[in-house]
Amino acid sequence: EAETEAKVPLFFGWFLLAEEEERIKCATMDFLKTLDTLEAFKEHISEFTGEADKEVDLEQYFQNPMPLHCTAMFCDYGKAEGAKEYTELQVVKDTIDKSEELSVTALFVTPRTFGARVALTDAQMKLWPEGADKVGVSPQLLPRIEALPPGSRAHVTLGCSAGVEAVLTGFDLLEILALQKEGKEGTQVEMEMGTLAYLTEGRWFLTLREPITADTKFSSFFD
Numbered sequence: 001e002a003e004t005e006a007k008v009p010l011f012f013g014w015f016l017l018a019e020e021e022e023r024i025k026c027a028t029m030d031f032l033k034t035l036d037t038l039e040a041f042k043e044h045i046s047e048f049t050g051e052a053d054k055e056v057d058l059e060q061y062f063q064n065p066m067p068l069h070c071t072a073m074f075c076d077y078g079k080a081e082g083a084k085e086y087t088e089l090q091v092v093k094d095t096i097d098k099s100e101e102l103s104v105t106a107l108f109v110t111p112r113t114f115g116a117r118v119a120l121t122d123a124q125m126k127l128w129p130e131g132a133d134k135v136g137v138s139p140q141l142l143p144r145i146e147a148l149p150p151g152s153r154a155h156v157t158l159g160c161s162a163g164v165e166a167v168l169t170g171f172d173l174l175e176i177l178a179l180q181k182e183g184k185e186g187t188q189v190e191m192e193m194g195t196l197a198y199l200t201e202g203r204w205f206l207t208l209r210e211p212i213t214a215d216t217k218f219s220s221f222f223d
């Protein structure tokens with residue numbers, strides 16, 4: 001019955017509507033523009049450039065060829081564990097092509113990735129597979145994220161530095177959340193958009209004063 005079976009996509013996720021994508025890109029670019037002028041950031045510039053006193057233009061540093069989205073389930077065209085079962089879930093079938101509002105509660109920057117933390121609603125968590133937070137996580141990080149609530153990895157990749165794969169954005173977010181839990185938060189800087197914290201090795205986390213909401217459509221992505 002091959003013709004009645006849905007093909008398994010690369011991944012399922014919430015995709016920002018085109019006009020929302022522009023709005024979010026502008027707001028998050030404003031953050032990057034401000035970040036690389038801060039004294040606190042400049043003190044740690046070598047973590048980005050490899051040398052002290054060298055400047056970095058973060059807007060050029062991060063690139064993103066993908067449409068902005070929050071991945072719900074990475075299926076790898078059926079190669080990922082549970083991919084086919086996920087495709088067949090009633091809640092997935094019912095939600096496909098439906099509009100959903102996503103809430104972004106924080107922005108983060110590391111030498112590898114630039115991302116937005118997403119706070120999923122209870123309804124959206126029904127589309128977040130059990131154990132999805134842990135898939136592919138390094139043995140070093142795994143025990144440190146055990147106590148984080150499910151959905152902690154939910155994010156939008158806003159950009160990656162040259163040669164870096166988007167999958168790392170979620171790992172960087174988990175690492176930051178683990179460091180926060182371990183009390184490793186350093187310098188805090190008040191910014192217009194919220195409170196910026198430094199978490200060693202070039203990691204910066206901005207907790208937004210007001211969440212940024214964005215209209216999205218839950219869809220599958222092929223190719």
Ligand code: ACK
Pocket residue numbers: 010011070071074135136155156157166167168169170
């Ligand atoms: O930014 P992302 O969530 O990270 O969006 C892209 C999307 O799938 C297409 O590549 C994510 N992705 C890639 N590989 C994996 C993986 N092994 N586990 C979870 N998400 C992944 C990537």
